[in-house]
Each structure stands twice: as structure tokens, then as C-alpha cells.
Amino acid sequence: MEQDLESSNYSESDVSTAYWIEWFLSLKGNEFFCEIDEDYINDRFNLTGISAEVPHYQEAFALMTDNLDAEHDLDNLPENVRMEIETSARHLYGLIHARFIITTRGLVKMFEKLRHAEFGRCPRxxxxxxxxxxxMLYCPRCEDVYAPPSRRHAVVDGAYFGxxxxxxxxxxxxxxxxxxxxxxxxxxxxxFKIHGNALEQRKQDEVREEQRKRILAIPGSEGFPQD
Incomplete structure (x- = not known):
């Protein structure tokens, strides 16, 4: 799921005063992302196959890397097209991010985030x-996953982390x-601890209820005697 542009307080003036990636990482909800090394982004081998998944790929890449020129000038484009390119730039960064964080350099950056509990703590x-x-949010102690408590984190596409x-x-x-x-x-x-017999009785009731449902699902079945 791609992030809603309106929820991130997007404005062209904000982007013009900072590098695009710096601006993107500063948005609320993007705290889980790390900064991808510039040389990794500019190595086209690392981007193999991504162009087919991103609309307006050339323009989105130029916007993301702050390389807009006369060929990729967005000022003369309709507003809706500029917004589509902005959305594509975010999607492009996310897809590259998923590849970068499993490299040696990416793991180092994410290690620091985990060490400082920047992803949060287990609610258990x-x-x-x-x-x-x-x-989602994976706890290595109980080995379970949890939904992020913040809505702005919950809408981040899991594909951007893998x-x-x-x-x-x-x-x-x-x-x-x-x-x-x-x-x-x-x-x-x-x-006082609940007696084991009570727990066993509840388990037996659950098993019996499952059996009853299976019998009732059989055509022509009259169910259990008390049904």
C-alpha cells in the first residue's frame, strides 16, 4: 500500500528547500526507513527489474536523485501528473530500500535503528x-508479529522492508x-490458578462443538441428540 500524499503534508516548497531523500525521510511515518547510500542508488545493477514496477520511472528516478533537468522538468506538467510522479518516487525509494537493507551497509544502518529501539518495543x-x-513488528523474544501502534506506520508497505x-x-x-x-x-x-480440570473441560467442549459442526454439515444429518 502506497502512502497517501495528503497524510504527509506534501508541498513543493518543502521539497525545494532540501534534498528529496532528506525530505522524504523527515516525513512522519517514514521513521522506519534508513537513508540509502547514494552510490547504491546510482549503480543501475542494483535497480534491475524495478523500472517495470514503477510508473513514470525516469521522471521518478530524476526527482528522487535531485537530477531534474530540461528533459525531466516537472513544472510544465499538469498537477495530477506531478503528483503521480511524486507517488512513483516514493514507491521507487521503497523498492530500492528493500534491497539495500539486506546488504552489508544496509544491515549496519538498520542494526543501529534496532539497537536504539527505533522500531518500538514488544507490547507483550x-x-x-x-x-x-x-x-509488521517482529519480536525476537516471543517470535511473534504485531501491528504497529501508530496508524502512520501501519500504512507503510511491508514490501519496502521484505x-x-x-x-x-x-x-x-x-x-x-x-x-x-x-x-x-x-x-x-x-x-488462584485455574484448576487443570476446568481447562480440560473447556477443551473438551471446544472439541465437541467442532464435531457437532462437522456432523451438521453432512447432508441429511440430524446432529447430536440434544440439537
Whole structure:
């Protein structure tokens, strides 16, 4: 899902006072992105296959790299076309970002973000504020994923980070891997653990309900006697 331009307070005057990438990274909701090295972006080998996925690729690339010239002048284009090119530039940066962060240099930059908990912390109480990684938000302690608490982060396309990144990062930097915890939440009533028989009874009821639904799904079945 591409970010809504209106939600990022886009204005041409903002872009003109800063480099495009610097401006893009400063937008609210883009805190998870790192800055891609310029030499990586300019190496066309790293961009193989991306042009087919990005409308207005040439203009978007020129805008993203601050290389607009007479050939790629946006001032004379209709407003809707300029907005399409801006959207394509964001999409292009995201696709390149997904490739960059699994390189040695990209992993170093994302390592620093994780080390400073810039992606947030696991909401699970028994993970004790463990810093999370990406793919939604991945907690390496409980090995579960969570939706970002902020809406502006929730709308960022997961393809801009990929599913490989968090696990590769933890392989390259094993010191980030937390000690696994055997702590589990124990349900209690007035401070007392629920007896195992009660839990077993509930499980039996669930199994019986599943069996009842399967029987009722059979044509001509009358179900269980009490149904």
C-alpha cells in the first residue's frame, strides 16, 4: 500500500528547500526507513527489474536523485501528473530500500535503528520491553508479529522492508538475539490458578462443538441428540 500524499503534508516548497531523500525521510511515518547510500542508488545493477514496477520511472528516478533537468522538468506538467510522479518516487525509494537493507551497509544502518529501539518495543508484558524488528513488528523474544501502534506506520508497505530482513539481521548480529524466556501468562481467579480440570473441560467442549459442526454439515444429518 502506497502512502497517501495528503497524510504527509506534501508541498513543493518543502521539497525545494532540501534534498528529496532528506525530505522524504523527515516525513512522519517514514521513521522506519534508513537513508540509502547514494552510490547504491546510482549503480543501475542494483535497480534491475524495478523500472517495470514503477510508473513514470525516469521522471521518478530524476526527482528522487535531485537530477531534474530540461528533459525531466516537472513544472510544465499538469498537477495530477506531478503528483503521480511524486507517488512513483516514493514507491521507487521503497523498492530500492528493500534491497539495500539486506546488504552489508544496509544491515549496519538498520542494526543501529534496532539497537536504539527505533522500531518500538514488544507490547507483550512478558517480553520486558524487548526491541522489535520489522515485517509488521517482529519480536525476537516471543517470535511473534504485531501491528504497529501508530496508524502512520501501519500504512507503510511491508514490501519496502521484505520478509528476509529481520531474520538476516539477527543472523549477522547474533548479539541482538535476546535470551528466550519460558515465562507464560497464567490465568488466575482471585489470585488462584485455574484448576487443570476446568481447562480440560473447556477443551473438551471446544472439541465437541467442532464435531457437532462437522456432523451438521453432512447432508441429511440430524446432529447430536440434544440439537
Amino acid at each position: 508484558v512478558l517480553c520486558h520491553n524487548q526491541a522489535v524488528c520489522l515485517v 520478509t528476509t530482513f529481520p531474520h538476516l539481521l539477527l543472523q549477522v548480529y547474533p548479539q541482538l538475539m535476546p535470551t528466550k524466556s519460558n515465562d507464560r501468562y497464567i490465568p488466575k481467579i482471585f489470585g
